[in-house]
Amino acid sequence: MSQQSVAQHFNIADRLRESAAKYPFSKAVIFPDSRDAADRVLYSHLTFEQLDQESDRLARGLIQMGVKPGTRLVLMVRPSLEFIALTFALFKAGAVIVLIDPGMGQTNIFNCLEEVEPEGFVAIPIVQWIRRVNARKFPKANFNVTVGSGVHGKPTYQQLLGGKWASFEFPQTKATDDAAIIFTSGSTGPPKGVLYEHGMFNAQVDQLREFYDIQPGEVDLPGFPLFALFNSAMGVTTVIPDMDPTKPAQVNPLRIIEAIRDQGVTQAFGSPALWNRVGRHCEEQNIQFPSLRRVLSAGAPVPPHVIERMTKTFVRAEENSAVDIHTPYGATESLPVCSISGQEVLSSTIQKTREGAGTCIGRPFSKMTVRVIEISEGPISHFRDARQLPAGEIGEIVVKGPVVTREYLARPDATAAAKIPDDDGFWHRMGDVGYLDNDGLLWFCGRKAHIVDTVNSRMFTIPCESIFNNHSNIYRSALVGVGEKPNQQPVIIVEPEAGRFPKDATAQRKLRDELLALGQANPLTQSIETVLFHPSLPVDIRHNVKIFREKLAPWAETQLQ
Helix, strand or coil: CCHHHHHHCCCCHHHHHHHHHHCCCCEEEEEEEEECCCCCEEEEEEEHHHHHHHHHHHHHHHHHHCCCCCCEEEEECCCCHHHHHHHHHHHHCCCEEEECCHHHCHHHHHHHHHHHCCCCEEECHHHHHHHHHCHHHCCCCCCCEECCCCCCCCCEHHHHHCCCCCCCCCCCCCCCCEEEEEECCCCCCCCCEEEEEHHHHHHHHHHHHHHHCCCCCCEEEECCCCHHHHHHHHCCEEECCCCCCCCHHHCCHHHHHHHHHHHCCCEEEECHHHHHHHHHHHHHHCCCCCCCCEEEECCCCCCHHHHHHHHHHHCCCHHHCCCEEECCEEECCEEEEEECEHHHHHHHHHHHHHCCCCEEEEEECCCCEEEEECCCCCCCCCHHHCCECCCCCCEEEEEECCCECCCECCCHHHHHHHEEEECCEEEEEEEEEEEECCCCCEEEEEEHHHCEECCCCEECHHHHHHHHCCCCCEEEEEEEEECCCCCCEEEEEEEECCCCCCCCHHHHHHHHHHHHHHHHCCHHHCCCCEEEECCCCCECCCCCCCECHHHHHHHHHHHHC
């Protein structure tokens, strides 16, 4: 596809049509539908041709309802064949898909929906029921489709499909036209709607395919449902995992293992929490996966102990020497930015991480540019006004490239704070801090919002926490500041490994003394004099890795009173 054609007329659903033309009878999506009397999985599937034609029929039905290019429709459907078909159908109809993480909580969901002012819902019955009960909140929601049993309103998915397939030309869209609104997780503030354009999805597909050498005919098991969009655009089969994508830490490892083996999965993507759980089981049961070529883990920097466990699970067999674990880095506003392999982490960066250097997140993708600028508050009017920092100096991470989104929905102030204009485009402020080393590797040191400012120093979460995570009894930790900047008291809060929480005051005192000794041995953490124990640090439900330090700081303050 030429750059000129992409600029003049492009819809990300064009990539599905290309896959259907090249691989019509190959399986596009496989879904674990049910189990038989022998407890074997019964799978249903759509080929690329079937997926393309089913999404054509759905798109025609949407247009006949009155959906026009630019119509904002909320998609709330569980991972399924229908979810994938509807995603492409909405694109083909020219609609703007609104995706909201159900794990962000009811209050945030309603706030996001009211901000979007949706013109309709394509959703499961319970969501349609809630919409009808709260009809005053959604006065523009006139295009509503119910997906699933227990109908609450028409038309249904089956009615939208209509009759037999016939050749269908969907409305023309440009690469710069809005394709979706995807909300941030809200881990460091209110969730914000990120506007995605068709061309940005296209660039994501190309960057991922090129960097990881993903080939048509591969089979992917994605822990994040929307990744099926990328797979279908690359001629890759999607196997929908039998799991709740909002609760990866609760995944049944047997279901993941079963899917990988049943379908000969060559690539698997999941959060660190998912792979930590699956990896533990595989380590205990000596389970390996001959079909796998690569494993991806993202959503947050992957802790060293998870990479080590994943490596033991996926890379230890002689015949699997080509398999590697990859940890791409990015955000809702810019994905992907850079990536590093597990082999590189274990061979050259893991020891530096344990000593407080931060987490190495790799080198940029080919069309992405990364810089580190001096930390500052408030908008920056032009990139020339930002002071770029030399190698080794921690600052704000900023990125530029074709996958970087331009703005937040209805948030001009947030857009101004996050985007830095430049002569040839703009930069996105990731909200993260880190540094580039002399070899061009990017190191992550935490969120800008989580910096602890004390009387004597500025402390960054990831380097400090890694010192305490070296203790064999500690699963993870969180650095928080108690009090007002720049006079905060640094406090480390630790979550012990499962089954190792100190049971009495004596055990707590012993573990606390050991942790304080670790801190005193490193210049980065010598000022930390307080250690608190927490049975389960609050984390985001989607990845189960991002720690809500904003909740922990007030908790720590109450513990110290």
